[in-house]
Amino acid sequence: MNEPLIQRHWAAIAAPKAAPAVATSTVLILGRIWNANGAEHSVGNAALMVVLAAGAATAGAFAAAGRAGDPVIAGTAFATSGGLALAGVAGYADSLPLPILLWAVATAAAYGLAARYWRTDRRDTVAYERQSTVRREEHGHIERVELLRSRTQIEVARETSTGYADALAQALTARAALPGFNPQTLTDAGLPELPTHTEHH
Template identity: 40%
Template sequence: MTPHHWQPTTVTPLVPAQPPQIMSAGTYLVTRYGGRVAPFLSTTTALVLARIWHDQGAAGSWGDVALMLALSAGSTFHGVVSASKEHGHEVITAVAFAASGSFALIGVAAYTSSWALAAILWLVATVLVYSVTARHWRTARERAEARWHELQLTQVNRLADVETARLQATVQAQALTYGLMLAQAIDHRQTLDPATFQAAMLAGTGLPQLTPASTTTTKEINS
């Protein structure tokens, strides 16, 4: 007698997670706070270079100022064109206007002989840069939080799917084991006393497909 088989669901094992990479303290500080310090370093470097240029001949030189003003005007024009286009990119526009202001401030800082005026220009430029970048930092943080929330939901859904598949596989494996044990018990019962074994009555008790359809009773064989 061939018992009915249940095929358990195959569950693909999960790929083990990779261990987190160890990050040095310097790398962590640069990654975590590098973007916050970059505007300050940029404006400070520009001020230092402007004062070096001042000592090397830019002091009172209208030609050097005109060069910086021309570069500032060119950057402003590029920013206006990028902002007015239908497919203009906001990053290109922001960089163009930032370059325009930087060229203008560097020209004035290199021209003037007053350290106080140069320091005021540096302070104004630093405040303006941080005011502009703060909005982008806030937007980036909101996107990162939304992405983290999305990843958490995806992980929960995947864990739920894996647990459901595991439970289904366990139930089907238990059903298969029960069916095999019952089939062996039926074979053993039929072997002990074939004359009193009634397959039709067994099928009527709610256990279908445990005995093949071609099984015949002793009475049918004798007839």
């Protein structure tokens, strides 16, 4: 029953790690398909890819410039520029060595960029887990303190009520032992009748 969960867990971990290689390989394959369908030595197609790649790189440069630059947009734009350049070379070249070389460079660069984001994400995850653990420990400590406090209050109340009852009983007993004390006076005043002690000879 746990095997599907374990397989899904490993798939969730492995999928992001394989994404850069899958992306660059897909671009290389599509470029070679394009090459086989008329893009080989086509100056117009090559010029189109150069323009698109340069435009994506320019967009990435603008996104990265300044203090308000967005690293995610910049990284995406640069990755798009690299992919277009790889597709253009793969489509224009008549042999595989140059496209494969560019594929290897693009894959290494993609993993370099991705590793940076993976490290940041890992640090954020570890920090969040640490904060969650600290909060759970603090809440557990507060609950234990409150439990001890409530138990102490209950014990104090119980001892106080027991002591009061004992003191009242002793006071009533001592009062009843006084000469001339008449329990009927208390009864007439509306108080409960005190028990009478019968002596056995």
